[in-house]
Amino acid sequence: MLVQQLVNGVSLGAIYAVFAIGFTLVFGVMNVLNLSQGAVFMWGAYVGLEVVRTLALPLPLAILAAATAAGLLGVLSEVLVFRPLQRRGAHRWMGMVGGLALARILIGLAQEIFGTQVVRYPDNALAGAALELLGARLQLLQIVAIGAALLMVIALAALLRYTNVGRAIRTVAFSENVARLVGVPVDRIRLMTFFVSGALAGGAGVLWSLLFQSVSPFMGDGILLKGLTVLILGGLGNIVGALVGGVLLGLVEVASVVVVGSGYRDAVGFGIVLLILLTRPTGLFATRETTRA
Amino acid sequence: MTPLLELRSVSRHFGGVAALSNVSFSLPRGAVIGLIGPNGSGKTTLMNVISGVDAPTDGAILLDGAPVQGLPANLLARRGIARTFQHIRLIPDLTALQNVTLALRTPSAGALDILLRLPRLGRIERDRRACGLKLLDQVGAGQHADTLAGGLSYGDRRRIEIARALASEPRLLLLDEPAAGMTHSERTSLRDLIAGLPERGLTVLLVEHDMDLVMGVCDEIHVLNQGNSIASGKPEAVRSDPKVIEAYLGAEDA
Amino acid sequence: MTDLFYAYHNVIDLCLLNSMLAFGCFILLGVNLFSLATGGLMAIGAYLSIWLTMQQGWSFAPALTAALVAASLAAFGLGSLVLRLRGDYFTMATLAFTEVVRIIALNWDSVTGGALGVFGIPQLTETWQLAGLLALVIYLIWAVRHSAVGERMRAIAADELAVSTAGHDVARFKLALFTASGAIAGLGGGLAAHLNMFIAPGDFGFLRSVDTVIAPVLGGVWNLAGPVIGASVLVVLPEALRFSAQMREILIGVTMLAVVLFLPAGLVGLPKLSRRRAAS
Numbered sequence: 001m002l003v004q005q006l007v008n009g010v011s012l013g014a015i016y017a018v019f020a021i022g023f024t025l026v027f028g029v030m031n032v033l034n035l036s037q038g039a040v041f042m043w044g045a046y047v048g049l050e051v052v053r054t055l056a057l058p059l060p061l062a063i064l065a066a067a068t069a070a071g072l073l074g075v076l077s078e079v080l081v082f083r084p085l086q087r088r089g090a091h092r093w094m095g096m097v098g099g100l101a102l103a104r105i106l107i108g109l110a111q112e113i114f115g116t117q118v119v120r121y122p123d124n125a126l127a128g129a130a131l132e133l134l135g136a137r138l139q140l141l142q143i144v145a146i147g148a149a150l151l152m153v154i155a156l157a158a159l160l161r162y163t164n165v166g167r168a169i170r171t172v173a174f175s176e177n178v179a180r181l182v183g184v185p186v187d188r189i190r191l192m193t194f195f196v197s198g199a200l201a202g203g204a205g206v207l208w209s210l211l212f213q214s215v216s217p218f219m220g221d222g223i224l225l226k227g228l229t230v231l232i233l234g235g236l237g238n239i240v241g242a243l244v245g246g247v248l249l250g251l252v253e254v255a256s257v258v259v260v261g262s263g264y265r266d267a268v269g270f271g272i273v274l275l276i277l278l279t280r281p282t283g284l285f286a287t288r289e290t291t292r293a
Numbered sequence: 294m295t296p297l298l299e300l301r302s303v304s305r306h307f308g309g310v311a312a313l314s315n316v317s318f319s320l321p322r323g324a325v326i327g328l329i330g331p332n333g334s335g336k337t338t339l340m341n342v343i344s345g346v347d348a349p350t351d352g353a354i355l356l357d358g359a360p361v362q363g364l365p366a367n368l369l370a371r372r373g374i375a376r377t378f379q380h381i382r383l384i385p386d387l388t389a390l391q392n393v394t395l396a397l398r399t400p401s402a403g404a405l406d407i408l409l410r411l412p413r414l415g416r417i418e419r420d421r422r423a424c425g426l427k428l429l430d431q432v433g434a435g436q437h438a439d440t441l442a443g444g445l446s447y448g449d450r451r452r453i454e455i456a457r458a459l460a461s462e463p464r465l466l467l468l469d470e471p472a473a474g475m476t477h478s479e480r481t482s483l484r485d486l487i488a489g490l491p492e493r494g495l496t497v498l499l500v501e502h503d504m505d506l507v508m509g510v511c512d513e514i515h516v517l518n519q520g521n522s523i524a525s526g527k528p529e530a531v532r533s534d535p536k537v538i539e540a541y542l543g544a545e546d547a
Numbered sequence: 548m549t550d551l552f553y554a555y556h557n558v559i560d561l562c563l564l565n566s567m568l569a570f571g572c573f574i575l576l577g578v579n580l581f582s583l584a585t586g587g588l589m590a591i592g593a594y595l596s597i598w599l600t601m602q603q604g605w606s607f608a609p610a611l612t613a614a615l616v617a618a619s620l621a622a623f624g625l626g627s628l629v630l631r632l633r634g635d636y637f638t639m640a641t642l643a644f645t646e647v648v649r650i651i652a653l654n655w656d657s658v659t660g661g662a663l664g665v666f667g668i669p670q671l672t673e674t675w676q677l678a679g680l681l682a683l684v685i686y687l688i689w690a691v692r693h694s695a696v697g698e699r700m701r702a703i704a705a706d707e708l709a710v711s712t713a714g715h716d717v718a719r720f721k722l723a724l725f726t727a728s729g730a731i732a733g734l735g736g737g738l739a740a741h742l743n744m745f746i747a748p749g750d751f752g753f754l755r756s757v758d759t760v761i762a763p764v765l766g767g768v769w770n771l772a773g774p775v776i777g778a779s780v781l782v783v784l785p786e787a788l789r790f791s792a793q794m795r796e797i798l799i800g801v802t803m804l805a806v807v808l809f810l811p812a813g814l815v816g817l818p819k820l821s822r823r824r825a826a827s
Contacts, residue, residue, distance in 0.1 A: 033635055080804070081804065081807075081808070084808055085807070085808070088811065090807075090811060092634070092635075093576070093581045093760075093764060094764070094807050094811075096581065096638075097761055097764050097765075097803060097807050098803075098804060098807040098808070100757060100761065100803070101800045101801075101802075101803035101804040101807060102800065102804060103800070104796050104797070104799055104800030104803065105796075105797050105800035105801060105804070106800075107796060108793050108794070108795070108796030108797035108798075108800060109793075109797060111792070111793040111796065112793040112794070112797070221753065221754070225642075225646060225753060228639055228642065229643070231639070232636065232639050232640075232643075236635060236636070263650070263653065263654040264650060264654060266646070266650055267646065267647050267650035267651065270642075270643035270644075270646045270647045270650075271643075271647055273639065273640070273643045274628075274629075274640060274643045274644065274647065277629065277632055277636060277639070277640045277643075278628055278629075344712060345712075346708060346712065365711065365716075366708070366711040366712045367711040367712075367713075367714055367715055367716045367717070370711070370712055370713060370714035371714050375712070376712055378709075382706050382708065382709040382712075383709070384701065384702045384705045384706060384709065385705065386701060386705065387698055387701060387702060387705075391698050392702075394695065394698070395695075395698060395699060395702055395710065395713050395715075396713035396714060398714070401695045401696075402694060402695060402696075407690055407691055407694045407696060408687055408690055408691070410690055414694070418694070418695065421695065457713060460713075461713060461714045
């Protein structure tokens with residue numbers, strides 16, 4: 001029972017973490033809160049679904065396609081919304097409203113193209129498969145979700161730590177002016193950051209809809225709220241914080257269902273956020289970098 | 294008589310860096326005290342700590358003998374400490390006069406006066422306007438009263454900021470490089486203005502790089518270097534103090 | 548004219564109500580506070596007022612007053628806790644508040660009817676009441692803005708440190724504004740509940756908060772006409788675009804985006820801009 005709940009919590013939390021890392025990356029690098037991220041997540045889920053359903057390609061390719069498409073949507077949000085606003089020196093709430101506007105457009109488009117009904121991924125070998133471990137029945141899907149999430153996080157960490165692009169991203173995060181001075185192509189790096197962020201959201205979208213067997217144009221709102229919760233739990237702009245915070249939120253939610261019932265599951269995260277903000281005004285894992293927020 | 298302000302081993306650390314360490318001195322009532330030192334010696338940090346913009350890591354600050362270290366800026370302003378900033382902090386989209394009346398201590402209108410627009414409101418606002426105009430005239434910026442502060446020259450903005458500081462009827466006025474960016478004639482009138490403040494019951498702490506101004510107007514000078522107090526005394530004595538000369542020369546070499 | 552009023556009085560009511568709510572966010576945006584607490588505060592006003600009118604037999608005016616007072620108190624309490632948070636953290640904390648209130652409403656079946664909501668609420672809100680209260684709110688904000696307090700507001704938006712060294716308690720000032728915005732939200736919640744005959748927790752969540760704060764940004768944050776124009780556009784546009792629900796979402800999004808990108812001063816700045824274009 002305990003192992004079962006643990007796996008439920010971690011697989012849910014892993015998806016939260018992947019989504020939130022993309023969120024927090026853009027925040028940490030560019031000090032931008034991209035509220036269209038939920039809609040990007042939803043589009044990732046649909047693209048993955050179409051690849052599996054109409055092209056009948058295997059799941060890993062579907063995740064890859066979804067991540068690429070969602071990454072391009074991330075790029076679109078930079079080009080269409082955040083870059084022009086930054087050039088103009090607009091107030092930061094303009095960015096928030098711009099992100100919400102883009103989300104509305106993306107949700108409307110999804111309704112137009114995919115319809116408003118809830119759909120699900122076709123049954124495949126993964127969905128039914130389960131294995132016994134320490135007396136618990138674990139869905140193979142959950143293991144896949146955790147594994148894929150882990151893979152994405154490791155890939156991101158490697159990108160940031162070992163590649164030139166990663167170094168450039170970290171320089172821009174430190175200061176755009178410094179980055180310009182040392183010859184980093186800031187505009188391109190910003191685009192790449194938005195791509196990576198969108199790709200993570202898209203990947204999370206596919207994993208989510210596999211795990212919960214539902215895809216709809218409105219699935220982005222819920223995850224956006226979860227992402228914001230994790231963002232605070234982990235400290236704005238803190239990637240490790242987002243990873244830990246995401247898994248923590250998943251575990252807490254699963255535990256709360258057991259303790260206080262499912263009705264309050266969504267309130268628990270926000271309750272914790274309020275408590276944390278009141279005791280530690282810059283988040284649970286606040287670091288020096290995050291204080292510039 | 295207790296001094297107006299007394300600093301007792303005031304320190305301020307930022308992480309591992311000591312911006313101020315164990316600075317002690319006192320400001321006698323009605324004096325103009327200079328605070329000089331090379332760039333980065335901790336002058337502005339000290340101003341911030343005294344005015345409540347920042348809190349000291351250690352040490353005590355006594356105003357009229359009562360500890361005030363760590364109190365927020367608005368309370369210290371109410372207790373008679375006003376300041377100007379090295380980087381001028383006027384509100385650009387308010388007029389010069391509005392910037393000054395912002396800090397006035399004369400009673401402002403109450404909620405009922407404002408919400409019901411009682412006749413009293415007009416009288417109160419006229420009084421405040423008159424007070425503000427008087428202060429602007431005193432610093433020589435009366436002609437700019439209804440100009441937006443953002444559009445004024447550097448020297449004018451400096452003077453308006455001083456008028457705003459005076460509007461809160463302070464006993465202690467902290468001036469952070471008031472002459473920076475001023476023309477020669479503006480400096481002369483600034484000097485006259487500062488020299489006249491003690492007669493009005495003010496004590497002044499002046500941070501300034503213009504040595505002619507500092508030497509001409511200060512009763513006593515304290516010298517900071519790398520967060521430490523290295524010399525203090527009469528202007529003539531400080532000017533010829535070898536430690537002070539070395540600090541400045543050393544800073545210029547760097 | 549009267550025919551027109553009857554045909555569109557739903558739209559007119561919503562324009563008036565949402566304009567009033569938008570002013571609650573407007574006064575906060577004026578001091579750089581982007582609050583998403585509106586939904587939660589409205590919920591408090593809405594549920595308290597219908598409980599009073601439907602179960603306690605109160606008449607409308609005292610019930611509305613109670614809604615206003617309760618939401619002000621809630622805003623005062625919330626504000627004294629979260630106003631010290633900076634920037635985005637403040638926004639997130641207010642969002643968390645709204646969501647917690649919504650979820651409590653979702654689970655407190657005896658008062659809120661749970662997810663199904665409350666039906667058969669007496670329709671007590673009249674158009675003239677909405678118009679009168681909106682006018683009152685506009686007048687009060689106008690009076691404050693044209694006083695020394697209004698100057699202080701603008702000063703806080705530009706430079707809080709300068710205002711506090713001038714001897715003003717910025718935190719207390721913001722708390723007063725936040726409480727006032729809570730009063731507007733609570734009143735609006737009570738009016739909204741008695742306008743539709745039906746409310747459910749979903750009416751007072753994230754989206755409600757977002758739409759309310761977007762209205763003044765769309766209309767214009769520095770002009771008293773801004774919230775009215777912004778809120779009215781957000782109400783009228785979907786009505787005007789009846790032809791397709793999906794296209795409606797897309798076109799609202801495009802409009803919002805266009806304003807954010809091309810009209811920094813909001814829709815209020817539109818005439819000025821076109822005059823300038825025409826002149827050049």
